[in-house]
Amino acid sequence: MILDNIDRKILSLLQNDGKLQNNELAQMVGLSASPCLRRVKLLEDAGIIKKYVALLDAEKIGKGLTIFTRVWLLGQDIETVEKFSNIMRNHPQVVECHLMAGDCDFLLRVVSADLNEYRKFQIEYLTRTNGVQSIKTEIPMQNIKLTSELPL
Template sequence: MTTVRLDALDRKIIAELQINSRLTIQELASKIGLSASPCARRVRILEETGVIKGYAAIIDQTKVGLPISVFASVKLERQREEELDRFAQAVARWPEVVDCYLMTGQRDYLMRIVVQDLEAYERFLKEKLTRLDGVASIESSFALGQVKRSSALPIGAALSAEPTGRST
């Protein structure tokens, strides 16, 4: 995977869009100190290079009737490529799974599953997860509360100020 070099203006654009992706180009340009045309060009390049993958609304899961977050650790019987691919393809079809990571350590996958109640999680387990061939074990942990949730990446802290070679 190629890392895209971001300069200070790119990072400012990303930081502002992570706060409010509904900003107009004019509003964004004003916040970062550019005129609209170069700002729009930079946003387009960030989109085309895949740095900006898309735009989405952040929904309060409790207010839409999905208050339960379950973290499930899954161990497969074998960790061969075919089994890993089969598991990933199945998980991609399940809307209840909002996050899924291939892990190192004792377990192969860590998933966050969002459901309306305990009965819905039980149905998910019985009708989907436990029916998947190759699953050796599942450990479920229920979130009691959410201390922090963010979709914003720490762009300023993580990336160096290397120039992109673009003119503004």
Template sequence: MDEIGDADRRILNALQADSRLSNQQLAEIAGMSASACWRRVKALEDAGIIRRYCAIVDPARIGRTFHAIVHVTLTRHDGRNVETFIAEVRRRPEVLDCHATTGEADYHLRVVCADLAAYNEFLERFLFRLPGVATVRTNLVLKEIKQETAIAL
């Protein structure tokens, strides 16, 4: 796909704000016909720029009040341990984000659970049992200051 233009930016900004907009509403925002808008959205999807559509759920309103940033260091970067760690973390619904990083920890996870007991169970029955996990350090999230779901365009 060519570099995104102004109309694509308007489409992407509008969809990031409300992915339930109709194609007609989106076309009006983007300043184009409905058929041209549909083609642009399809091209953005096909190019992988739009990866998926989703609803943002407030964790506290569904009983997930424990929120932590977990720093994980592996004993060594044995390929099998890394692959196992990544595959298993991807399966866990408590893990909202996982990033491989530089610095003291190898991975940073954002974990949301019902409460401290559920988090302790997540640690003991899952994270501590993964091969190659050397250290786990937890920072509790006290207050959310900023969380963006949209990328500034």
């Protein structure tokens, strides 16, 4: 699907506020309600709009500590990588998990209430039994920028 300026404006507005009503969105992009709704539906059907979510304040729900963890596996065979990937995929504290090229095998973004909770996660899930050779934990001191919006 080739995006035109109106599609990009729709996407930009919805990234900023996913609760926009169609009539408001249509007015903001200069369309009537029907064509605007049709465009949004096409963007959804094409998989460009994957889903709509509510973004939560991590501090207010008791998950204010973000930790970045670099993971090195015992091996890079498909079985070891898949086993580790499945464990991370199914663990709610892991909000991002990336298979990396370069120094480490995986980069995780983990959220937790405090260091004790993270340490429990580390002991239970980042162990040799799960194919982990070593880990390095990075704790950010200040959040400078965190966004879910992609540049259009």
